[in-house]
Amino acid sequence: MMRAAGFVAAMWVALLFVSAWPSPAAAEPRGEGCVTCHLETGDDRLEKPAKEFGKEDIHAAKGFGCTACHGGDARAAGMEAMDPAKGYIGKPERAQLTQVCGRCHSDARFMKQYNPSLRVDQVAEYVTSVHGRRLREQADPKVATCVSCHPAHAIKPPSDPRSSVHPLRVADTCGRCHGDAKYMEPYKIPTDQLQKYKQSVHWKTMSVKGDLSAPTCNDCHGNHGAAPPGVSWVGNVCGQCHTVNQEFFAKSVHAKAFTQMGVPGCAACHNNHEIRETSDAMLGTGQATVCAGCHAASDKGGKAATDMRGLIDGLRGESDKARAILLQAERAGMEVSQAQFDLNGAKDALVKARAAVHTFTVQGVKKEVEVGLTISEKAYARGVRALDELQFRRKGLAISLVIILALIAALVLTIRQLDRRGGAPQGKTQETRHG
Ligand code: HEC
Numbered sequence: 001m002m003r004a005a006g007f008v009a010a011m012w013v014a015l016l017f018v019s020a021w022p023s024p025a026a027a028e029p030r031g032e033g034c035v036t037c038h039l040e041t042g043d044d045r046l047e048k049p050a051k052e053f054g055k056e057d058i059h060a061a062k063g064f065g066c067t068a069c070h071g072g073d074a075r076a077a078g079m080e081a082m083d084p085a086k087g088y089i090g091k092p093e094r095a096q097l098t099q100v101c102g103r104c105h106s107d108a109r110f111m112k113q114y115n116p117s118l119r120v121d122q123v124a125e126y127v128t129s130v131h132g133r134r135l136r137e138q139a140d141p142k143v144a145t146c147v148s149c150h151p152a153h154a155i156k157p158p159s160d161p162r163s164s165v166h167p168l169r170v171a172d173t174c175g176r177c178h179g180d181a182k183y184m185e186p187y188k189i190p191t192d193q194l195q196k197y198k199q200s201v202h203w204k205t206m207s208v209k210g211d212l213s214a215p216t217c218n219d220c221h222g223n224h225g226a227a228p229p230g231v232s233w234v235g236n237v238c239g240q241c242h243t244v245n246q247e248f249f250a251k252s253v254h255a256k257a258f259t260q261m262g263v264p265g266c267a268a269c270h271n272n273h274e275i276r277e278t279s280d281a282m283l284g285t286g287q288a289t290v291c292a293g294c295h296a297a298s299d300k301g302g303k304a305a306t307d308m309r310g311l312i313d314g315l316r317g318e319s320d321k322a323r324a325i326l327l328q329a330e331r332a333g334m335e336v337s338q339a340q341f342d343l344n345g346a347k348d349a350l351v352k353a354r355a356a357v358h359t360f361t362v363q364g365v366k367k368e369v370e371v372g373l374t375i376s377e378k379a380y381a382r383g384v385r386a387l388d389e390l391q392f393r394r395k396g397l398a399i400s401l402v403i404i405l406a407l408i409a410a411l412v413l414t415i416r417q418l419d420r421r422g423g424a425p426q427g428k429t430q431e432t433r434h435g
Pocket residue numbers: 033034035037038041046066067070071072073074076077078079081082090091
């Protein structure tokens with residue numbers, strides 16, 4: 001089945017290039033004929049492309065004119081400019097687009113003159129996608145074509161923030177169809193992807209934190225091969241970025257069990273479009289956990305879940321305790337910055353332990369937790385010592401204060417005594433003088 005489909009697709013792509021379509025010509029001097037006349041037609045449908053193209057489109061910026069896609073004679077001023085004998089094709093049919101665009105974009109040698117790093121697999125990928133297959137096999141007028149995602153006269157590179165395929169705008173571009181229940185009605189597939197995706201940690205990472213390394217639709221589905229990630233390779237999709245989780249998961253008891261059950265890997269516990277921030281509360285056998293969906297508290301998996309949660313809670317508790325005592329010492333003016341720095345190791349261990357949950361073995365989690373516990377214990381002990389030291393210093397200070405106060409008191413007393421004694425000799429001196 002797969003092979004036959006692949007073969008047909010290959011034939012199809014091959015056909016593109018033996019067809020009578022002319023090979024691309026490098027940017028020719030842009031004739032003003034098409035634009036000038038179109039701007040004068042007074043018909044919005046004919047004027048809009050002429051207005052948009054010049055100021056919005058990368059092809060215009062690279063020196064191409066209307067004829068790059070429509071053919072015709074750019075130098076002619078009259079209606080003969082649109083003479084089919086001069087290659088004019090009119091408004092391209094949907095099924096024609098792979099040829100119109102692919103004429104250049106599938107031609108590696110031609111594209112290299114402009115941008116050597118640009119991929120040239122868009123058509124090849126597209127024709128194997130659900131979109132491309134339905135268009136070819138069923139002439140489905142609703143699926144996405146090149147110009148559904150790249151507006152025909154305002155095409156911009158993905159790096160341009162105004163582009164329909166800029167990472168921050170892809171979701172809306174796909175969602176225009178996939179989020180429209182009425183439009184998608186004939187297909188009986190969910191239409192909640194956009195709405196759910198916009199609740200996800202991935203969208204928040206991208207839109208709020210401005211971190212464009214988080215995925216949008218095409219990172220999981222492919223730019224041009226928009227096929228739904230099959231159950232067996234959901235992990236690979238996520239694993240492009242979450243390598244550690246993926247490696248653990250792939251070796252775990254679940255990887256095989258889930259494939260047999262037809263459960264979609266990572267998405268079974270994290271969802272696919274509405275992936276949320278994780279927390280320790282997901283782990284264990286309580287109601288809010290993801291394990292409870294399949295494991296009873298008493299079965300092997302359930303028991304392991306409880307133990308793993310216990311280990312992680314334990315480490316979190318110990319490292320919090322250590323952090324608190326060091327903070328107390330720091331606020332009291334003790335020097336504990338080294339210990340505070342060392343305690344970051346416990347935080348790292350906690351991160352690793354949470355990833356090691358994906359081994360789905362108690363041992364895997366324990367290994368990381370133990371590292372963290374050792375660090376926490378050392379840090380806590382340092383905190384205790386710092387506070388002891390503080391206590392000692394305070395006692396010392398108190399004693400010295402007492403001594404100083406006693407000395408002052410003694411001094412005051414002595415002065416007073418001296419004063420009192422000093423009063424009599426003064427009288428005597430007077431007496432002596434008089435006498
Ligand atoms: C003298 C005026 C004039 C010139 C020059 C001209 N056009 Fe047109 N064009 C029109 C008019 C009027 C129509 C609408 C009538 C029609 O479809 O034939 C039209 C229609 C079109 C359409 C839409 C066809 C459809 O099926 O909806 C395309 C595409 C087009 N022109 C492209 C071009 C290109 C490319 C050039 C330059 C090579 C060009 N035009 C030159 C006047 C002109």
